Amino acid sequence: MSADFGSNVVNPFSVRRSENKWILPISVMLMALGFMTSVAWLDNADRSGRIQRLSPDQRERLSLGTLNLAEENESLRSEVTKLREENTKLQNAVAQNSNASDSLNKSLQEMKLFSALTPVQGPGIAITLRDVKTGGPDEIASMGQIIHDTDVLRVVNELKNAGAEAIAVNNRRVGPNTNFRCVGTTILVDETKIASPVLIKAMGDSATLFGAINLPGGILDEIRQTDPKMVDVQLVTDMRLPAFSGSTTFKVAKVPVDRP
Amino acid sequence: MILIPILALLVGLLLGFMLKLQLGGIWQIYMAVAVVAGIDTVLGGIRSALEGKFRGDVFVTGFIANVAIASFLAWFGDKIGANVYFVAILVLGTRIFTNLSIIRRQLLTKWHDVRERKRLDSEAKAQQGESESKAQTVAT
Numbered sequence: 001m002s003a004d005f006g007s008n009v010v011n012p013f014s015v016r017r018s019e020n021k022w023i024l025p026i027s028v029m030l031m032a033l034g035f036m037t038s039v040a041w042l043d044n045a046d047r048s049g050r051i052q053r054l055s056p057d058q059r060e061r062l063s064l065g066t067l068n069l070a071e072e073n074e075s076l077r078s079e080v081t082k083l084r085e086e087n088t089k090l091q092n093a094v095a096q097n098s099n100a101s102d103s104l105n106k107s108l109q110e111m112k113l114f115s116a117l118t119p120v121q122g123p124g125i126a127i128t129l130r131d132v133k134t135g136g137p138d139e140i141a142s143m144g145q146i147i148h149d150t151d152v153l154r155v156v157n158e159l160k161n162a163g164a165e166a167i168a169v170n171n172r173r174v175g176p177n178t179n180f181r182c183v184g185t186t187i188l189v190d191e192t193k194i195a196s197p198v199l200i201k202a203m204g205d206s207a208t209l210f211g212a213i214n215l216p217g218g219i220l221d222e223i224r225q226t227d228p229k230m231v232d233v234q235l236v237t238d239m240r241l242p243a244f245s246g247s248t249t250f251k252v253a254k255v256p257v258d259r260p
Numbered sequence: 261m262i263l264i265p266i267l268a269l270l271v272g273l274l275l276g277f278m279l280k281l282q283l284g285g286i287w288q289i290y291m292a293v294a295v296v297a298g299i300d301t302v303l304g305g306i307r308s309a310l311e312g313k314f315r316g317d318v319f320v321t322g323f324i325a326n327v328a329i330a331s332f333l334a335w336f337g338d339k340i341g342a343n344v345y346f347v348a349i350l351v352l353g354t355r356i357f358t359n360l361s362i363i364r365r366q367l368l369t370k371w372h373d374v375r376e377r378k379r380l381d382s383e384a385k386a387q388q389g390e391s392e393s394k395a396q397t398v399a400t
Binding site: 020021022023024025026027028029030031032033034035036037038039040041042 | 261264265266267268269270271272273274275276277281288291292294295298299301302305306308309314316319320323327
């Protein structure tokens, strides 16, 4: 290094000295560039923020690749902890006979809530789907103007995906084995016939549900492309949904004797 | 000497990551465009240094102006609903490739020059040695 310096000093050609003058400005600007790069660097949180600016198909392609498994893991872990605590509580209650019935009842109520066997109350959204008047004899065009069983099914499915805790279709609670079928000109929800307008109520965080159900490329977006009048979504601050009233008996399935 | 710019780049990166500055959503896209503009300008600077016509003032103002214009265009494009963002990235990317190829050619030429000079030197030396030995044989 010192030899280099010496040779520079004795060098009679001043041009050689000025050959290095680019080093300082370029270094300074590279430092600025490095800083800018690190600021623009994406981490997971930013990536989801930028996803919102992509077109729906780009978003779909991206979401296929990066499901947030870490977050899911975390929530599963906390659920395990919760369940263990509950287990302990139940065991304690069994041990001290006095609390047993209380705890059992509480656990039973939770089970009933989960399987839609109790009425529920809370905030949510209300979605109305309705047919629009058919304009002419064109059968193919009029197919899109009718609310089908698959539309209802897909809306319910998206609501579940968005975190809806309870769903009712035309005031019939959606239970664990609720199904939607097409029978002639009407839709069959379990055993009840319904027709347009179809009112789907979902309980859960209203803003989240509202945002999720209105995502571009979603089912409501698809229906709206035929006619925006076919869909109406309202935020509801407080509503009551009835209990599931269908059959809950099992004919074949049994709990195995050696259950853990 | 070449290590100084590389070190500076690393210092800048570390500084940014340590400060953990976070730009919200869309601003990060403008920053990304600005980074691409910055890369282009720095490569342009290195290229002109190799060509022997580097000017500090031109380089520094060019860096600032390019970064500012690129991010402004990206922002403006968003405001008027045209994806100028892509155009900026495309043009800057093309220029990065051009600059890199010129830098590569310059370095290759320099390398060839050095090799050629060495070859000529050694040839001259060999000739000199030959004539010397000839002179010696004549003397004997």
